[in-house]
Amino acid sequence: MQRVAVSGASGKTGWRVVEEALQRGMSVRAIMRPESTLPPALAAAERDQRLDVQRLDLNSGEALLHALKGCTALVIATGARPSINLAGPLQVDAAGVQSQVQACRAVGLQRVVLVSSLCAGRWLHPLNLFGLILVWKRLGERWLERSGLDWTVIRPGGLSEDDGRAEAEGVVFTGADQQQNSSIPRRLVARVCLDALESPAASGRIIEITSSPDQPLRSLQQWLEASPVQAGST
Template sequence: MPMASTLTIVRNPIFLTHHYQFNKQFTTPSSLRLLSFAKMEGSEISEEVGEDSRAKRKIFVAGATGSTGKRIVEQLLAKGFSVKAGVRDLDKAKSTLSSANPSLQIIKADVTEGSDKLAEAIGDDSEAVVCATGFRPGWDLLAPWKVDNFGTVNLVEACRKRNVKRFILISSILVNGASMGQLLNPAYIFLNVFGLTLVAKLQAENYIRKSGINYTIIRPGGLRNDPPTGNVVMEPEDTLYEGSISRDQVAEVAVEALAYPEASYKVVEIVSRPDAAKRSYHDLFGSIRQR
């Protein structure tokens, strides 16, 4: 199998979950056969993509060594995609990702360095981009804007230069908290303390929506590193203001969004709940209306 090219830049959309647990208020057997880019469960679509064709389905992941990003890379590879992982630290990537996998290509890429360099990293062989980047907490109060706003915009512009027509963004619930009447929500306040993080993310979302690119914006609740303990609940934008979800499920939603046309041009908010009924992704994405 020829080496696949994969750029993954994925980081925690809600950065503080590396060190904090959200309180209840916010946290209250053969290889897979892939259908053509619009796989639909229960439909009569029967066209299948063979092994050789699957190897050509390359997805660029920005933030691939992040806690969520690496899970997206793993799930893409498990489902037969080739991945081009975009990372800032090549040494870290080689120890974090399965660099021996012939379907994985690790490339140095920094979303803050402009769209031209990102376009070179994405190349002409990537059919979609998944952005799971996120700034690292520190003293630079402009970091959220450099990464979560301008960095995402750079990535969108790089897609335009390479004619990549599919874009998946990992964002966060409560990005539009001000319009939701959640200005006094402790989580909204805390997440905006370090450089107005949620505001930066919202501005990037708005840019994507006006760009003309086929997008899916995924807003997860508080991120958990532990395995899933419930089923995915998916709601329209500006609906959820509390709840949590396993990073494994966030990665799954991102990967499934590439397969279902029902996910196109939509903003979805996700958490998991033990009492929620298990629903297909065809049903979940189909239940959300475009705005």
Template structure:
């Protein structure tokens, strides 16, 4: 099995992906600004790397330390951060991966990115439109690279168990939520499929529920 490297691994969706692949028996490497703040990350990973992805030299140093057969997944995001990582961090990462010839790359963004912007409500555009636009720029940079990429745009992320009912779609309007653990399962499914290379998917789950409801 290829080693799995997760960027943005210390919390949220990144941590859910780390835990999923670790439990599935993969060697997992976590990359985060501060891995030490997450005992769960340290427990699930064979190794961790500290990286501020807005620093090009740090990104290049971490990429150069990765196994040559690694599959790389990124969930990096920085809602309302002073220096957003969504575009510039992914630009540095994509360029470094290409330079090292680490070709399999999986980028997780969100509904509303790219050609799905037209389906985003005005309220959503006002609330987190800037972050979506940054992620859309990252998608465009990736799509013009030589990497063997897959892009996944999940709906609203909530905690909960895998349901195995998450739905993948392409090119249609979708809305909804999905458990982080279910997104992790779909990432694995798509990584295992050669047909997913060069493709963009959305995912939501009609069986997902918000905790406490």
């Protein structure tokens, strides 16, 4: 059975990735900060030993290596939180991704899906007022692209907490640097990340996603089959 590690598992996107993976019958290892907590349903899954939870500081190299051993894939759902610390995006979205990539290589974990952001790498964007977050997200993407690992970058639009939208909206899929705005529920982002793990054609690609009630329902695999292969780097 595939064992999927999810870093940032207590975050708003991360815990949804964990929940969706469990619903698909996957073996899941949730990686989270020692002080973080899981939603009640996932906390119950941990108590029932249906979910393996590793609490650690991602800056601890040895602890991260231990957490990734035995896993076959990693979804990186870490992200800098709003803070007065303007170095946070550099530390989390660039250096933090680099550390996770290096740990994957060290333990032989090959398949990695990174949750990034629409407009990653763009300088002239309001989000960059928060510590140049889009610039550092693009650097994190590049660390992964150049790692030699089997990678996919998912760039979602504005993230919505409304899970109800996930049942009523279709995903708008494009390649890199083709979308600039619009939103998507975090629940759909989680599902696309897991679909990417199961889709060999998603390897080596940057995939931008938003959603709309006017968009026909279409799976990632269907879009991949219909879209031309593009280079991952931009």
